[in-house]
Amino acid sequence: MAETKVHELSPDVRKTPVIDADVHEMLVSVRDLVPYLAEPWKSRVAVADGWKNRNFPYSYPQVAGVAMADAATGDGRPAGSDLKLVQSQLLNSYNIEYAILVSSFHPTNVQVQPEFATGLARAYNNWLIENWLEKDGRLKGSITIAAQQPEAAAREIERVGAHPGFVQIILPVVPDHVFGNPFYHPIFEAAERNDLAIAFHQSNATETAVGLPPYYIEWHTAISQAWQCQLIGLIAHGVFDKFERLRVAMLESSWTWVPHLMWRFDHNYRSLRREVPWVKRMPSEYIRERVKFSTQPMEYPEDPEHLWRMFEMIGSEEFLMYSSDYPHWDFDSPYRALPRSFPREIRRKILAENARSFYGF
C-alpha cells in the first residue's frame, strides 16, 4: 500500500504570504454581546438564566474540546476568544497576510422571535468590529445576519457593508431549506450591491441527508451533503443568473465532491433544463466561475497523485483557497496540508493568490 505523504513546502515557498480563508473568532459567552444589544433584547440576554445559543448536539472523544489543544486559553475561555493568542499562534507563526474570520454564531439558526435574531446579528457585527476587525488589519470579517428576515438582513448588510474589514456575508448550511429560494434574494442583492461575497459554513444546526445520525463520525463524514444542497439550490433557483456579479465561498465543505456534483448536475441540466429555463448555462460553468472552496478539511487518498487529479477534474486553477479552521481540532497547517503532487505554482495560488483575487485584496 502506498504511503500517504504530506510534505513541508520548500523554504522559499514558506516565506510566501498566506491568506487563511476560515478562522473562527469566538465569544466567551453570548453575554459578551450585552453591551452591543439594544432593548428589548439586551435584558433578555443579560438577565440571570437569560437566552443562550443552541448547543452542538454530539459528544465525541476530544483532547481539548472542539479546539486543538494548544489553542486552549487555559482559563476556561473558549479557544479563538483571545485575540493575542490568535495573533501569536496563527497570524505571526504562519506569515498570514490576511485571515478571514468566519463567525460560529448564527442568528439564522434561532428558530423563534425573528426580530430578536436580527438584533443579535446587529450586536455581533458591532462586537466583531470593535474587538477584532479594528484591532488588527490582517483580520477580515464576515457579516452575521438573521436570514429569516431577509429585508432586515439586507439593511444590516447596508449598515456595516462599507466597513473595510468586512469581505463577505456568512450563512450556515441549514438542513431544511435552500437559500437559493427567492425569499432570500434581498440578501444576495445587498451582497452584490456592496461587493461582498456570500460564504457558507457548517453550524450547530447542520445535518446530513439522514438528519443527525447517532455518531459524530457519521455526521462529520457526511455533512458535505449540506453544502451540496445549498450550492445546487443557488444554481437551480437562478441566483447566479439574477445576480451576475455574485461570488460564493463554500467553507469547510471539503471539495473533492465537486467533480461528481458538476458531472451529475450538468447531465441533469441537459435532461431537465425545461424545468428551470431561467438557468441559462451549464451548472458547472457557474461553479467554475463564481464559486470558491476552502482546503480544510483536506482529504488524503493513499496516492497523493489522486488528489491532484481530482483538482484537475474541476477545470479551474482558481477554485481553491487555503483554510486552517483555526482554532479547531482539525486545524490544517498551510505548510503541511497540500501534498507535493500539487505543482509549486498551484500551491502558491491556493495558499494566497486565489483568495486575494476572490476577496479583492
Added chain:
Amino acid sequence: MVSRVLRDAPPRRYVVCARKDLAPGEARTFRAGSRSLAVVCLEEGSYRAVTGTCPHEAASLAKGKVEKMWTSETAGEHRSSERCVIVCPWHNFEFDLDTGLSPCEPGRKDMSLRTYRAVLEDGEVVVYA
C-alpha cells in the same frame, strides 16, 4: 477522402411521404441513403429534418417530442418561445430544430445534430440530404 467527397456532393432529393402522412407536431424517421433522419412537421406547418439518432446514446429522435422551447428570465416563470426543439425519448435531451444545436451546450459539436432542408413540394414532404 470518400467522406469528404460525400460531404461536398450536392444534396440529393428524397421524397419522405405525402403531406397527409406527417401531421403538424409529428416526427417520423426517414432513411436517406445510409443516413437515418428525423423529419418533423412543426405546428405552423413548416418542415425540419435533422440527424435521426441522438448523439448521446443513439435513441431514435422521431420517437421523442417536438415542442416550442421553454425559456424564462425570472425564476418560477415559464415562457414558450418561437424556437422549436426535438426532445429525445431517452434522457430528454433537447436539440434546436433550426440549428441542430443543444440549447444547453451550443458550443459542443459532438452534442449536435446535422440539419437538412425539408420542404413541401407538390403535396409531398421532401428532404435534401
